[in-house]
Amino acid sequence: MMNGVLRGLTWLTCLVYLDDIVVYTKGGVERHILELATVLERLSAAGLTLKLKKCVFAAKVMEYLGHELSSNGVRPAAWLVTAVSEFPRSTYPIEVKRFVHLAGYYRKFIETFGSIMQPMTRLLKQDDEWEWTEAQEFAFERVKAALTTMPLLVYPDFTLPFCLVTDASKVGLGACLMQDQGRGW
Known part of the structure; x- marks a missing residue:
């Protein structure tokens, strides 16, 4: 329902997830007030x-769906x-599964x-014998170390070119749409 009500505004002015709405603006406070008013009118x-007590207005940083947006x-x-960095070493398959899903x-x-x-x-494969080795410990x-650096994904600048970076090995396959915004790849 919310996506229908805000059709044409999502991904331009706001994000919708179930009954949560984030209104964001690329510009000053005046523009933000206009875009917020448009969402509220809809x-x-x-x-x-x-529910006013659930609303946060004019936040420079906010948490949304487990992510910090700024x-x-x-x-x-x-x-x-x-939670990831303090996760204890697994001793049972169910604990490995929890960590794999959390990470x-x-x-x-x-x-x-x-x-x-x-x-x-x-x-996690049923047919393999469960054994925690140096390979699992290293992974x-x-x-945990990679996440504790608090990596930042910047927003795309559609006036700049993109580069599709791909990688494959015997154990993994990946792709990433990247962009040099003056900070390097």
Whole structure:
């Protein structure tokens, strides 16, 4: 329903996930107020109301769906990075599965994530004997270290060219749409 009400505004002025809306602006406060007013008018016309205590206005940084959003870009939420970095070494397959899924939520922030995690995902196969080796330990620590650097994904600048970077190995396959915005690849 929310996507229908805000059709034409999503990905230009706002993001919608279920009943959550993030209104964002590339510009000053005046423009933000106009775009916010447009979103609020659409909601009102559809007979929808907001709970004021759940609203946050004019935030420079906010957390949304486990990510920290700012004008600089998107990074993993600090509390979830802490959860990954403090995750104990697995002693049972179910614990490996929990870690793989938790870390996998942030795969877009870690280059060659699939290849790095291969020793751990191999432990999830039913037909393999479960054994935590140096390979699993290395993967476990490497993913935790990569996330604790708080990597930042910057927003695309559609006036600049993009580069499609691909990579493949015996254990992984990946692709990334990259852009040099003056900070290097």
